[in-house]
Every structure is written in structure tokens, then in C-alpha cells.
Amino acid sequence: MEAGSVGRVETQFLDLPKPVRLDCGRELHQVRVAYETYGTLSPERDNVILVCHALSGDAHAAGVSAAPGESTRDGFGAEDRDGTAGKGLGWWDGMIGPGKAFDTDRYYVVSTNLLGGCRGTTGPSSTDPATGRPYGSDFPVITVADMVRTERAFLDELGIERLAAVAGGSLGGMQALQWAVSYPDQVDAIVVIASTHALHPQGVAWNSIARDAIMRDPDWQGGHYHGTGRAPDAGMGVARMVGHVTYLSAPAMGDRFGRRLQFADDVRYTITEPEYQVESYLRHQAASFVKRFDANTYLYTSRALTYFDLARSFGSLRQAFAAVTARTLLIAFSSDWLYPPAASQEIASALGELGRPVEFHVIDAPYGHDCFLLEEARQTPIIRRFLLETS
Amino acid sequence: MEAGSVGRVETQFLDLPKPVRLDCGRELHQVRVAYETYGTLSPERDNVILVCHALSGDAHAAGVSAAPGESTRDGFGAEDRDGTAGKGLGWWDGMIGPGKAFDTDRYYVVSTNLLGGCRGTTGPSSTDPATGRPYGSDFPVITVADMVRTERAFLDELGIERLAAVAGGSLGGMQALQWAVSYPDQVDAIVVIASTHALHPQGVAWNSIARDAIMRDPDWQGGHYHGTGRAPDAGMGVARMVGHVTYLSAPAMGDRFGRRLQFADDVRYTITEPEYQVESYLRHQAASFVKRFDANTYLYTSRALTYFDLARSFGSLRQAFAAVTARTLLIAFSSDWLYPPAASQEIASALGELGRPVEFHVIDAPYGHDCFLLEEARQTPIIRRFLLETS
Structure with a gap:
């Protein structure tokens, strides 16, 4: 079949x-x-x-x-x-x-x-x-x-x-x-x-951290960000990155990314830019998630699954x-x-x-x-x- | 002796x-x-x-x-x-x-x-x-x-x-x-x-997320927050909470906190307040850490240990x-x-x-x-x- x-x-x-x-x-x-x-x-x-x-x-x-x-x-x-x-x-x-x-x-x-x-x-x-x-x-x-x-x-x-x-x-x-x-x-x-x-x-701890990351973003505005032109994308991105790592196993991350650098074969001595492929990957995941998902839904859903x-x-x-x-x-x-x-x-x-x-x-x-x-x-x-x- | x-x-x-x-x-x-x-x-x-x-x-x-x-x-x-x-x-x-x-x-x-x-x-x-x-x-x-x-x-x-x-x-x-x-x-x-x-x-991923949490805090101000009266305490707190969970084992967290609630024997239906003791503990850790530690030192030190x-x-x-x-x-x-x-x-x-x-x-x-x-x-x-x- x-x-x-x-x-x-x-x-x-x-x-x-x-x-x-x-x-x-x-x-x-x-x-x-x-x-x-x-x-x-x-x-x-x-x-x-x-x-x-x-x-x-x-x-x-x-x-x-x-x-x-x-x-x-x-x-x-x-x-x-x-x-x-x-x-x-x-x-x-x-x-x-x-x-x-x-x-x-x-x-x-x-x-x-x-x-x-x-x-x-x-x-x-x-x-x-x-x-x-x-x-x-x-x-x-x-x-x-x-x-x-x-x-x-x-x-x-x-x-x-x-x-x-x-x-x-x-x-x-x-x-x-x-x-x-x-x-x-x-x-x-x-x-x-x-x-x-x-x-x-x-x-419970991971979910709590993810929610805190969202609520600590000043653009969350106590949860009333709709219509303000601002949304807690920064905090949501962190929440997503935390979630993402917890969804994977450490060996799978190792197999997929290792410690491979983003560019050439040496570090560039930067704090703000991603140096490792895994760092870049996480930022990409964060950026694409915030485009399609509402931060409050994340909070409420995370709370519900924690309560269960x-x-x-x-x-x-x-x-x-x-x-x-x-x-x-x-x-x-x-x-x-x-x-x-x-x-x-x-x-x-x-x-x-x-x-x-x-x-x-x-x-x-x-x-x-x-x-x-x-x-x-x-x-x-x-x-x-x-x-x-x-x- | x-x-x-x-x-x-x-x-x-x-x-x-x-x-x-x-x-x-x-x-x-x-x-x-x-x-x-x-x-x-x-x-x-x-x-x-x-x-x-x-x-x-x-x-x-x-x-x-x-x-x-x-x-x-x-x-x-x-x-x-x-x-x-x-x-x-x-x-x-x-x-x-x-x-x-x-x-x-x-x-x-x-x-x-x-x-x-x-x-x-x-x-x-x-x-x-x-x-x-x-x-x-x-x-x-x-x-x-x-x-x-x-x-x-x-x-x-x-x-x-x-x-x-x-x-x-x-x-x-x-x-x-x-x-x-x-x-x-x-x-x-x-x-x-x-x-x-x-x-x-x-x-590498955890450290990257912790640093991102700090740098995404608008109070980080591109790293020049000294003397402004504002510091990226919110982001640092998230970084610390992420770190804290990675420093412990899941069984140890289970033994210590379990799923014990903060108050009485039922949830209070709140998103913003901690419901579980482990949630409260993490917030406490975050709050005490930001009082004694500089966010930029966290960034630089985290980067150094990632490079190693x-x-x-x-x-x-x-x-x-x-x-x-x-x-x-x-x-x-x-x-x-x-x-x-x-x-x-x-x-x-x-x-x-x-x-x-x-x-x-x-x-x-x-x-x-x-x-x-x-x-x-x-x-x-x-x-x-x-x-x-x-x-």
C-alpha cells in the first residue's frame, strides 16, 4: 500500500x-x-x-x-x-x-x-x-x-x-x-x-523559565500588547530556544551541529554574533517562531500543560x-x-x-x-x- | 584531624x-x-x-x-x-x-x-x-x-x-x-x-541562550548600561535560571521540589505568579544573582568557556x-x-x-x-x- x-x-x-x-x-x-x-x-x-x-x-x-x-x-x-x-x-x-x-x-x-x-x-x-x-x-x-x-x-x-x-x-x-x-x-x-x-x-522549571522570558520582556506590557505595535518577540525567542533544546537530545545536537563554527576555521571574537552553527540555528528558530505564534498563547498553553x-x-x-x-x-x-x-x-x-x-x-x-x-x-x-x- | x-x-x-x-x-x-x-x-x-x-x-x-x-x-x-x-x-x-x-x-x-x-x-x-x-x-x-x-x-x-x-x-x-x-x-x-x-x-546552546537572554533585554543597551541607572536584570535573571537548571540533575530537582505547589493544595489559576515551589525557587535565584553579578561579565565569561x-x-x-x-x-x-x-x-x-x-x-x-x-x-x-x- x-x-x-x-x-x-x-x-x-x-x-x-x-x-x-x-x-x-x-x-x-x-x-x-x-x-x-x-x-x-x-x-x-x-x-x-x-x-x-x-x-x-x-x-x-x-x-x-x-x-x-x-x-x-x-x-x-x-x-x-x-x-x-x-x-x-x-x-x-x-x-x-x-x-x-x-x-x-x-x-x-x-x-x-x-x-x-x-x-x-x-x-x-x-x-x-x-x-x-x-x-x-x-x-x-x-x-x-x-x-x-x-x-x-x-x-x-x-x-x-x-x-x-x-x-x-x-x-x-x-x-x-x-x-x-x-x-x-x-x-x-x-x-x-x-x-x-x-x-x-x-x-516545570523549563516551562516556567520560558514564560518568565516572555513576561520579563517589556514589550509584553502586562499581556496587553495587541494593538500597540509592539510584541514580546525578544522574550518569545528566548522561550522558543529553551524549548527547542529541551525537545532535542544532547547526542542529536552533537551529531547534527557538533562544535562547528559558522565561519572558516577560527572564532571571530564576538559576543553579539553567533560563532557556532548551533547558535545560529537557535536564533533562526527563534526568529521564525515569533512570526507565526502569539506570546500569550504560549504562556497560557505552557501553564495548562504544567498544571496537568x-x-x-x-x-x-x-x-x-x-x-x-x-x-x-x-x-x-x-x-x-x-x-x-x-x-x-x-x-x-x-x-x-x-x-x-x-x-x-x-x-x-x-x-x-x-x-x-x-x-x-x-x-x-x-x-x-x-x-x-x-x- | x-x-x-x-x-x-x-x-x-x-x-x-x-x-x-x-x-x-x-x-x-x-x-x-x-x-x-x-x-x-x-x-x-x-x-x-x-x-x-x-x-x-x-x-x-x-x-x-x-x-x-x-x-x-x-x-x-x-x-x-x-x-x-x-x-x-x-x-x-x-x-x-x-x-x-x-x-x-x-x-x-x-x-x-x-x-x-x-x-x-x-x-x-x-x-x-x-x-x-x-x-x-x-x-x-x-x-x-x-x-x-x-x-x-x-x-x-x-x-x-x-x-x-x-x-x-x-x-x-x-x-x-x-x-x-x-x-x-x-x-x-x-x-x-x-x-x-x-x-x-x-x-554551547545553553550558554548561547543565556547570553541572548541578556542581550535581548533592552536595558543591556548594547552593553553600555553602566551609569544609565538601568541594567539588564530581567535578561540576567533568565540567564541565571537557565544556568541553574543545567547545573542540577532532573532527579535532584524531583527529590527536592517535586511538583509541590506554593500554596495549599490547589492551583490559583495564575500566569504571572509562581504556582510550584520550583518556580518560586528559580525566581529567587534570579533575583539574588542579579544583585551581585555584572551582566557583561556573564557574557564574556560564558563566551570564553564556550570557545575553550x-x-x-x-x-x-x-x-x-x-x-x-x-x-x-x-x-x-x-x-x-x-x-x-x-x-x-x-x-x-x-x-x-x-x-x-x-x-x-x-x-x-x-x-x-x-x-x-x-x-x-x-x-x-x-x-x-x-x-x-x-x-
Whole structure:
């Protein structure tokens, strides 16, 4: 079977008819959801897979965007190895399509931009209907459960009640877990990749530093920078660079960049200019990220994924999973030190102790957390078989 | 033997009579060196140990400062476990003193603030004699070899030709290595702790991000912030937080902070305030660091330790060590991922292949790079024996 593309796609938008109630106690009114769909909904509406994205993703998960240059496939390797940057390929295009891991010949794949996002779904850069101005930092603090609640309300509008699967990596995997916990009767299976039930303390620290870098930028202006002509690009760049290094493994950085200098074979004795290729690469990543991403969305999303803690919310991981019925597939990567395999093992153990059907794979791969975007070939057979066994 | 304190000490200052020639081709005039000495110089002047500090240290390595509140012992654990912060204890007080690793009953220990520093030795915050204003970013870009050249010139003024040993951790260990390479006939032994012959690419990245965080702060003002009433404290704080996490191991952060919340047993739904104890801790570290450290010194020192690359400078590590005669003691820590044991092993192998006397120990300890400041009890017998065998 030749794996193919879903072709040209356009992001669509749907306005939720009712407000979304949030964990913090507030309600969000006039919530819009940006989404894409791939494949065909079965007459029984029983072939739906919801795909959830990670911190910097969006609804454009597969195919070629009708708005070129909008690709979010800017992880390690993606743009350089595949040459996809600027071609508008979806961030998980290697995984979604005819014959791929999430096979659009069989499944109707739905992808939304998450609540709090900046790529079409209501978020801090959206207009607050109460004031007519952008929310900025008046946007309520949201959680992964809020994101999932929004996805639930959105699918209601599409007339979809049950999901054959929810799938995602990293923060997307958190959403998949939350789906199984929040709506146990409505999810047949979850695919949780390079994710965790609770970010480890060092991950909490990295996220905190990234947020601080943004908020310490005077152009953040307390979160109300929209319309001022200034945005905290400097701080966002630092946040992105910190994130980027945590997404890679040290050996992968070594293999790719080594200590190679930018110019010739000697240093130029400069503090301000990049001397090493890795320094230049990080600056490039920072510069391209700030062009396409909203700083407040970064803050809110980073906060939500830091808050995520199923054991704290329910008393223990076992209690969190007590009502779960979904079959669970966990995939982790040996070199991922931000979402290490140990966390997935804890999920597998808790589900296993409860007698729930769970499958856990550790893929030995060198690229760190970014593996979930890169190691498509090795994830594909695992996911295809798992989904076939579900249906 | 009861290990004791060197007692009350005062930092002294010495002005070098001649300019210091730098690797970049420039010369620095009227260089002042801040230093402290502990113990007694033997009549034969053959008992001198030079101690070199790391990125954020200073000349005050041991004893109680006459200027209280000036302690630089603010690494992980140091202030909290030992309660030394604010009491003016030297940064390596646990290692230097009567009966300690660097035994002042036997050795005359000399500690200087490194070239480019901000604690008494000439650096970017010093007055440029050519203009009468602080150098700021007009300070020349310096290297580890320049630091060592300055230390050599300083010791000449003290009338000290040979060194029984040069010792240091991290950047201090780089200086010790450089001493053995630059002045092979004048160094009997080097003690290189938690260091490397060349920072690995991920370490290059972290240092690059830290420097960028400072330079992106508008208060950096192109490096000429002295006298403006503004300093890049926001960016420096981010740099320090990044550094801090890299100095610790993920398990150590987990043991110490876990995911414990700041208040009560639930989150408060805030983006701007710290929710987790580790978030609060990092902000505290940032705030205390900016009070005592100059941002430009951070930039220059970070650049120097990034440049350090003995294999590049000499063609190979073996060629770099070809003339070395010093006995070498290498100590690394199992959990140190910024200066991992593998780098020390490469040094040991290169020296071993050349038939040079070298000893390498990996101490199994959980605190990451900060171990070199914390694991005093386990380093002490190794260092004491090594030094005794030398003399």
C-alpha cells in the first residue's frame, strides 16, 4: 500500500452556540474553533479520530494548506530533512493520510486548534466580546480539561458523539488522556505519544523559565500588547530556544551541529554574533517562531500543560483511571528527556493494575522529544495495528 | 584531624605592571587582579596551589569574608543545606582550610578573580584607562588562555614561579587544563573537577541562550548600561535560571521540589505568579544573582568557556597535551549532564596514550554539575592523597 496525501485542505471555523465553562470558574463566551477534517465520516459516525496538537501546533495537521507558508512543521529535522517548510504541509502529515498511521481511507480524522490557541480558535489574541478588545492577559487561565471540554462541545456541533480514537503527542497526548478520563463512555481508544500524566519538576522549571522570558520582556506590557505595535518577540525567542533544546537530545545536537563554527576555521571574537552553527540555528528558530505564534498563547498553553496532573486531580493515578474504558496505546522515545518513557510506564502500570487494556512501546530513537514528529515510520505499524484491533 | 576554617579573610588587589596580551590580538592595560591567599608560603615557594573559580565565583574561595553578605556560595544546596548565605563563606570553603582537601597547613592556596570578572579583577565594568569610562561591551573578547596568562602575570608579581597544583571545577577546571598546556614546566599537578576540554554542543546552546537572554533585554543597551541607572536584570535573571537548571540533575530537582505547589493544595489559576515551589525557587535565584553579578561579565565569561576547545586549538587533544608534564587528577560526577564524565574520560585517554600520569574518578552522586561544590566529603580524600603523592 502506497501511503498518500490528503491533498489540499483549508482550515474551517465553527462557533460554539454555548459558553464553555472553565476549571477556574469562569465562562468563555462566543468560542470559535478552527478545525480541519480528513477522510470521510461513515454513515454510522463511528470512524472518527480526533487528533490533538502540542504546544506550538494548530489545526493544520495534514495535507497541503490552502494558505502556503503556514506550515508548523518546524521541529528539528522537519524543515531540513524533508524540505517541507513554507510548503504548508501539516504538522503530522507523515502520520495522517491514505495508508498512513491514521488512515484516512478508513477513518475520519478531525483536528482542531486548541482552546487558548492563536491559529483560529478562541484564545488570548481573540476579541473579548465583553469589551470589544483583545483579551490579552484578561483571558482566563485554562487547563487541559478545558481544552478537552471545548473539543467535546465542538464535536457535538459536528454531530459526533463517539470517538474511535483520540490521539496526540506531548500536550496532545495529555488531551487524549484527559478525554479518556473526562468522557470514558465516548472514547474507544487513545493514542498517547511522548506524553505524561504530569510533567516532571525539571519540565516545570523549563516551562516556567520560558514564560518568565516572555513576561520579563517589556514589550509584553502586562499581556496587553495587541494593538500597540509592539510584541514580546525578544522574550518569545528566548522561550522558543529553551524549548527547542529541551525537545532535542544532547547526542542529536552533537551529531547534527557538533562544535562547528559558522565561519572558516577560527572564532571571530564576538559576543553579539553567533560563532557556532548551533547558535545560529537557535536564533533562526527563534526568529521564525515569533512570526507565526502569539506570546500569550504560549504562556497560557505552557501553564495548562504544567498544571496537568491526573494524580493530583483525582488523588492517585489509579483513581484518575478508575472509570476509563478506552483501550490505551502509549508510545515513548528512549532519548526523550522532557517526556521520558518512565512517565508512560507509570500510566501503563496504573491502567494495567486496573485491568484496563493498555499497550506500551518505547522506541529507541535519538532525536529526543521531537521523535514524535519525526519517527513516523516506526510509529506507523504500531498505531495501524492498534487501531485495527480496536475497530 | 579536625578540618578547620582559614578564618577571617579580606580580598586584596594587585595591579599588573605590564599590559596583558590577548588571544584576540588586543592588549589590556592597567589590569588589576583581586585575590585572596590562605596558608603560609614556604621559604622555597614550592607549596603554592592556585584555585580557579567557575562562571559566577570570585576570589573569595575560603574563610569568612570581612565584607559580610558577599558569599557566592549560592549553588543548589549551599545556602539552604549549610545556611551559609549571607555569612560571607567562600565558595569552596569546604575544600580549602586546615585539614581539608586543599590543606592550608601544608599549602599556600592562592585564589584570584578571573580576568573579565566583576569582583575586583579588571573586567567589562572596570574603567577603560583610554576613555575614563567603563569598558562595557568595548571590553575585548577574552579566552580561558587569556585568563591563565593573567594569572601567570599575577603570580610573577607575587614572586611565585612554580605551582604545586592548579585546581578548579567547571570553568575553573578549564583554567587548570590550560595552565598545564600553556606552562608545562611550571605546574606540578592539576586537579580538574567537573570540567571538559570542550563544552558539548548542548552546553554551547545553553550558554548561547543565556547570553541572548541578556542581550535581548533592552536595558543591556548594547552593553553600555553602566551609569544609565538601568541594567539588564530581567535578561540576567533568565540567564541565571537557565544556568541553574543545567547545573542540577532532573532527579535532584524531583527529590527536592517535586511538583509541590506554593500554596495549599490547589492551583490559583495564575500566569504571572509562581504556582510550584520550583518556580518560586528559580525566581529567587534570579533575583539574588542579579544583585551581585555584572551582566557583561556573564557574557564574556560564558563566551570564553564556550570557545575553550583544546583539540581545535592544537589540532587534537593528544597534540594539545604533547608538552604537558603535570600529574593530572580528573574528577567527574555521574549525574552531571552539563560537564558529563565522558569528557573527562577523553582527557584521561589522551593523557594516558601519551604516557602521562593521570588519575580519573567518577563520583556517583545525584546533584548534577553542582556536585563539585557540594560533594566535598567524597572529593576530599581523593584530592588529599593525590596532592600528597605529588609532593
